[in-house]
Structures are given as structure tokens and as C-alpha cells.
Amino acid sequence: MNWLFVAGIAVFFLGLMASIALHELGHLVPAKIFGVRVPQYMVGFGATAWSIRRGETEYGIKWIPLGGYIRMIGMLPPRPGDAPGKLRGTSTGPFQGLIETAREASMEEVRPGDEDRVFYRKKWWQKVIIMSGGPAMNFVLSFILFSILLVGIGAPTLAPIVSPKTNTCVIPASEKRTDCRPTDQQTPAAKAGLKPGDRIVSFDGQKIANWGDATRLIRKHAAGPVALGIVRDGRPMTLSVTLITQDMPSPTDPNKIEKNVGFLGVRPSEVMEKQSLGMVVGYMGELTGRVAGSLLNLPEKMVGVWHAAFSGRERDPEGPVGVVGAGRLGGEIFSSDQLTTQEKFYDLLNLLAGFNLAIGMFNLIPLLPLDGGHIAGGLWEGLKRGFARITRRPEPAYVDIAKVLPLTYTLALVMIVMAGLLVYADLFNPLKLAG
The missing domain is CATH 2.30.42.10 (PDZ domain)
Structure with missing residues (x-):
């Protein structure tokens, strides 16, 4: 295999890991500012490759570079009548059992004195800021990369x-x-x-x-x-x-x-x-609209990926591409004989910028387990509390997103299947630079 191809894949994945790290940092910083205890900040999934503890948080890197997370205590509220950190016996029923198990896992790291440091007890707008921080970092990083391209280098004209x-x-x-x-x-x-x-x-x-x-x-x-x-x-x-x-x-x-x-x-x-910063804003606005349209048509697009994977049809250049496919594109860029060094640098930055924009948009989908699901829960809590104040009613309880966990698990399974399909298609019928 061409060593430049391997180098291109490596450079893309380093950029991706940096993007993931910044996404999780976008959650971590406001969480700490608002007093939520965060036991863990990790880039990647699976077994831990390296970690270090600073204060109450363990920072580390895991072996599978397909995402990341921060673990905040008390993501789910207890059932009405349960004291924080003290849950009653698990209710019967398969779905109810899943919900109560998730509540217990959410509360198992709550220590005495942490009652006001759990996520669910924070003000609704603080929850929204914490969960919006990750996608916001992707948008900022995308803007910086597009600015380097369009303002610093220029656009092909x-x-x-x-x-x-x-x-x-x-x-x-x-x-x-x-x-x-x-x-x-x-x-x-x-x-x-x-x-x-x-x-x-x-x-x-x-x-x-x-x-x-x-x-x-x-x-x-x-x-x-x-x-x-x-x-x-x-x-x-x-x-x-x-x-x-x-x-x-x-x-x-x-x-x-x-x-x-x-x-x-x-x-x-x-x-x-070379373009102006205003041009960058306009370009990102246009690209955001196209990405939003693609997300709305994602089920249809995934059908196309299925046909491309198993019947040999040509991949749609406007269709979804996974991390593996994007990495292969990075390898093609680096190993291309048709591109100059500047063009390779330009195309790789453009790939990372577009990938960050897509990650940010995808995470804003208002469904759990995505960030957008938690954002929607925070906004709904804010509406309920605002309505209660206006109508002089008692303050409502915290929004219990645990009630939608059965749907969350279903969507998580769908996302895993979609990710697996993309990996298969990216390996056996990948998108090419020439389209």
C-alpha cells in the first residue's frame, strides 16, 4: 500500500481526534463552570489507551477513535418521591426495568454532598448551554478551517x-x-x-x-x-x-x-x-442548508448506501460517508499524483471542515442519545417553568428524559446499524475523489 495513502488516513484521523476532543471540551468547560461533577473525559471508545487524573476528573484516550464522551453525574432525575442518590426497588415490566436501571447507573457516582452537583438539578438554560457546547465547538472549528481555506488561501475561481x-x-x-x-x-x-x-x-x-x-x-x-x-x-x-x-x-x-x-x-x-469573512459566513450558511437537507433525507440516502454496498451500484457523491470513508478520502488526497502539495493541504482541510459541520448538525437532531435530545429536554423544561410562573402555578418537576429511554435505545440500535452499514460500504464500495 502507498505510504502516502496511509499517511493521509493518519492525518485525517488525527484531525478527527482533535475535533472529538474539542467537541467534548465544549461540554466539559460549561459543565465545570456550572458546578456539575464530571468524573471522566474520554476521546474514543473501548479500552483505555492512556489516562491521567486531574482533580476529580480522569482525562484519557481510548483505542477506538469513533467518538468520545464526558461522564456527568446525575444525568437522569430520580422518580418522584425518591431522595437524590436513594432509589426505591426496581419496578416490574421490561421497559420500566430499563428506565430504573438507567436511573441507578446515573446516580451510582453521586456521593454525599453532591446533591447540588448533579446535572438534572441545574437550571434549564445551564443544561442547554452544557449540551450545546459540543456542537458549538464543531461549528467554531468548521468556521476556523473554512476561514483558513477561503480567506488565507482562497477559493478556486x-x-x-x-x-x-x-x-x-x-x-x-x-x-x-x-x-x-x-x-x-x-x-x-x-x-x-x-x-x-x-x-x-x-x-x-x-x-x-x-x-x-x-x-x-x-x-x-x-x-x-x-x-x-x-x-x-x-x-x-x-x-x-x-x-x-x-x-x-x-x-x-x-x-x-x-x-x-x-x-x-x-x-x-x-x-x-482570497475571500472575505463575510463570504465564509455565506458559504457556511449555504452548506448548512445542504447538510440539513441531507439529514432530512437520511433514511432515503441510507437506502442508496445499502444498494451501493450489496448490489454494486455507484455511490451517491451527495450521500452520507462514514469515518472510514472519510479517512480513505484523506488517503486518496495525500497519495494523488494530480494534486500539488498546496491542493492536498487545501482538500484535506476542506474535508475536515465539512466533516465538523456535519458532526455539529447531526448532534443537534432533537432525539436522544444525541446532544439535541438533551437540548430539547432543557428547552421543554424552560417552557414548562416559564408557563408555571406566568400562570402562578407551582414549579413543575424536572423534565424526566428517562421516560423516553426505550425510544432512545431503539434509536441507538438504528444508529449502530447505520454506522455498520456505512463502514461496510466505505470498505467495499467507497466514494472516490473523482466522484
Whole structure:
């Protein structure tokens, strides 16, 4: 196996472990600020690889890098009538037995004097902040990584610079070829003497700031001569170009053909153009909308993953990818012969940034055992207490999320099955960089 492929996987998983560590730190810090006792902070699952105790908390790393957790005491409230840390006998019934077992596990580390340090007794808004801290850290990390990419390095942008891949002949849009034939006529650009690297700065006296401006002005112009302003090797020049008309694919829909539009015959160059922080916010907003749409369609997407895993269908590039698949993409990026070192760095950061955004969004789903389920419980408790104050009623009891534990266990089982399916698909029919 290519050592660069292995190195790419390793770098991705180190970035993933850092993301998990920061996610759990987002829970840990507010929990400690609000006085919740946290016996354990762990990155990973399974057997402990390394740990150290600082104060009342054990910090450590486990061998399976597929998540992490902090363990807070008293996540579930006792049954009405039970004193904190003292539970009555377990009730009968399979579901009730699960609930009471979970309550006992939640309370087993509560020591004398910890009554006010249990999670369930904290104010509703403190619970919301503690449970929102993890996804918030993922969003912050995603924003930082996208800022490094878009503001520090730039975004791939089509610029009005003549590409070396520009054809010197006119190829009809109906013909699916790229090579010139001896019978093909020269393009207006070739006849006028345009060269790769020439930057187009004006067209018929109108300034051109980007490739979109150039496309719009050229296609709108009829056949005939026009003044074309360019910069070649730092020197401004004006060329006289005689446009022709040609049927061309639409810039917004390649399957749609625009009839008899102005034709110059140049291809743009892709350059890295630095963006503003506002652009980062807009880009993340657009990407968040796409991720939210994917989460809403997750059951349908998982059906596609099933077919890809067991019937050999092509993987959907917009479909879900697991940690194993993302790691393989990291390996492909590192070992690619088609990418420069800067492009490899860019693509790997982009992969980590997108993965963090997806992790943050997924954890906000308002279902247990995800963070969003605890957030929803805290918000519901806040609404109940606010309503009680307004109507001058007695303060209601803490929201008992233990009552939905049967549903939680069912969803946890579904998530395990989905994770296993993704691992299988990522191993035997993985997504590729080329799509």
C-alpha cells in the first residue's frame, strides 16, 4: 500500500481526534463552570489507551477513535418521591426495568454532598448551554478551517485568463470531442493572436472583473469586430477581434444549448482567489442548508448506501460517508499524483471542515442519545417553568428524559446499524475523489 495513502488516513484521523476532543471540551468547560461533577473525559471508545487524573476528573484516550464522551453525574432525575442518590426497588415490566436501571447507573457516582452537583438539578438554560457546547465547538472549528481555506488561501475561481487548455479551433457544440481537425476553422481568439496567460480586462470598452462578466458580454455581442483589452506579461494591450456566432451550452445548465451567441473561443483559468469573512459566513450558511437537507433525507440516502454496498451500484457523491470513508478520502488526497502539495493541504482541510459541520448538525437532531435530545429536554423544561410562573402555578418537576429511554435505545440500535452499514460500504464500495 502507498505510504502516502496511509499517511493521509493518519492525518485525517488525527484531525478527527482533535475535533472529538474539542467537541467534548465544549461540554466539559460549561459543565465545570456550572458546578456539575464530571468524573471522566474520554476521546474514543473501548479500552483505555492512556489516562491521567486531574482533580476529580480522569482525562484519557481510548483505542477506538469513533467518538468520545464526558461522564456527568446525575444525568437522569430520580422518580418522584425518591431522595437524590436513594432509589426505591426496581419496578416490574421490561421497559420500566430499563428506565430504573438507567436511573441507578446515573446516580451510582453521586456521593454525599453532591446533591447540588448533579446535572438534572441545574437550571434549564445551564443544561442547554452544557449540551450545546459540543456542537458549538464543531461549528467554531468548521468556521476556523473554512476561514483558513477561503480567506488565507482562497477559493478556486474561474478567472478571465486564457487557459493553456484553450482550443484553437471551432468545435460545434453538437460534437462530443475536444481535439481539432484539419478542416476546423480557427477561433476568433486564435486569429487575433490571444495567448495562454493573457488576462481579459475589457470588452468593447466595458471593464471585466470576472469570468462571468466576460461570458455575459461575449455571448450578448453579435458577430463582428470588437475591441478586446488584455494584459500580457504585465503590459496592457488592445486587440481587434472578429467574433462569430455559435451554439453553446448554457453557463448555468450544460444540458441546455443557447443558439447563435457571440463566440470568442477561450477557456478560463482556475485561480485561487482570497475571500472575505463575510463570504465564509455565506458559504457556511449555504452548506448548512445542504447538510440539513441531507439529514432530512437520511433514511432515503441510507437506502442508496445499502444498494451501493450489496448490489454494486455507484455511490451517491451527495450521500452520507462514514469515518472510514472519510479517512480513505484523506488517503486518496495525500497519495494523488494530480494534486500539488498546496491542493492536498487545501482538500484535506476542506474535508475536515465539512466533516465538523456535519458532526455539529447531526448532534443537534432533537432525539436522544444525541446532544439535541438533551437540548430539547432543557428547552421543554424552560417552557414548562416559564408557563408555571406566568400562570402562578407551582414549579413543575424536572423534565424526566428517562421516560423516553426505550425510544432512545431503539434509536441507538438504528444508529449502530447505520454506522455498520456505512463502514461496510466505505470498505467495499467507497466514494472516490473523482466522484
